[in-house]
Amino acid sequence: MPLIIGIDPGLQRTGWGIIQHNGNALSFVECGVITTDNTTQISERVLRISNEIGRVIALHKPQEAAVEETFVNVNGQATLKLGQARGAILLTLAQAGMQISEYAATLVKKSIVGAGRAEKNQVARMVQILLPGCSKHGPDAMDALAVAICHAHHSRKY
Amino acid sequence: MPLIIGIDPGLQRTGWGIIQHNGNALSFVECGVITTDNTTQISERVLRISNEIGRVIALHKPQEAAVEETFVNVNGQATLKLGQARGAILLTLAQAGMQISEYAATLVKKSIVGAGRAEKNQVARMVQILLPGCSKHGPDAMDALAVAICHAHHSRKY
Numbered sequence: 001m002p003l004i005i006g007i008d009p010g011l012q013r014t015g016w017g018i019i020q021h022n023g024n025a026l027s028f029v030e031c032g033v034i035t036t037d038n039t040t041q042i043s044e045r046v047l048r049i050s051n052e053i054g055r056v057i058a059l060h061k062p063q064e065a066a067v068e069e070t071f072v073n074v075n076g077q078a079t080l081k082l083g084q085a086r087g088a089i090l091l092t093l094a095q096a097g098m099q100i101s102e103y104a105a106t107l108v109k110k111s112i113v114g115a116g117r118a119e120k121n122q123v124a125r126m127v128q129i130l131l132p133g134c135s136k137h138g139p140d141a142m143d144a145l146a147v148a149i150c151h152a153h154h155s156r157k158y
Numbered sequence: 159m160p161l162i163i164g165i166d167p168g169l170q171r172t173g174w175g176i177i178q179h180n181g182n183a184l185s186f187v188e189c190g191v192i193t194t195d196n197t198t199q200i201s202e203r204v205l206r207i208s209n210e211i212g213r214v215i216a217l218h219k220p221q222e223a224a225v226e227e228t229f230v231n232v233n234g235q236a237t238l239k240l241g242q243a244r245g246a247i248l249l250t251l252a253q254a255g256m257q258i259s260e261y262a263a264t265l266v267k268k269s270i271v272g273a274g275r276a277e278k279n280q281v282a283r284m285v286q287i288l289l290p291g292c293s294k295h296g297p298d299a300m301d302a303l304a305v306a307i308c309h310a311h312h313s314r315k316y
Binding site: 041042044046073079081088089091100 | 199201205243244258
């Protein structure tokens with residue numbers, strides 16, 4: 001049964017979540033948050049994110065990856081940081097030979113809650129309803145599971 | 159004799175240049191520009207950049223890497239693209255176990271031309287004077303060689 005890894009990229013905190021997609025049924029496999037030390041070099045931080053994502057992929061062997069599209073912030077430095085985390089994550093997934101799909105945050109929210117402007121805690125609550133057994137790992141992991149669910153819905157449609 | 163790779167990151171065009179640093183003498187080794195197809199997925203583009211940088215590193219085995227600090231553009235989408243290229247490049251260098259230094263564009267220009275607001279063609283002209291034999295590979299490769307020269311100057315000082 002195909003496994004999907006969903007990722008919510010961030011230099012400080014990257015959420016990841018794996019779900020199993022079996023026809024109409026979705027089930028929770030694992031999720032977590034990768035944090036990096038903001039006193040270290042960017043290169044060390046992206047290496048840590050990449051190594052952790054690599055470890056998760058090696059362990060669970062998901063076939064498909066879904067990545068949340070980065071919100072372009074008015075703050076250029078914040079956008080640059082997100083971009084660097086995102087570039088490292090996309091590279092890691094491509095190096096692993098995975099199929100990668102990208103979804104805008106508004107589409108993810110709409111797929112889960114039914115509204116593109118839903119609050120983070122509404123998304124988390126719906127994810128916990130849709131994936132019984134998913135333990136609480138903070139909002140970044142819940143967002144990552146939401147991206148994976150969004151991908152499951154969309155790949156079913158097309 | 160230590161080799162330095164300088165990199166000027168960009169999603170569309172990434173310049174790279176390798177110089178040899180032997181005490182006071184610098185010499186040109188090789189340079190080039192990696193271009194990517196903007197009709198393909200970001201993940202494919204960062205993989206292509208990474209593979210090309212990896213090929214250059216495997217061939218020349220530089221010990222140190224110097225990367226130009228990304229200019230934070232007023233255009234958020236442009237900043238995001240640069241950030242993604244940069245994150246993939248930093249990850250590639252870190253995966254290769256390299257020592258990585260970062261230099262602001264203004265410092266690079268100041269090191270080469272003597273002014274932080276020098277034009278691109280002034281930088282290119284000075285690089286060609288400082289590194290006899292460096293063939294013309296376009297401004298991105300010249301910028302990358304300039305970053306490598308900047309690193310050579312600064313690592314001599316400290």
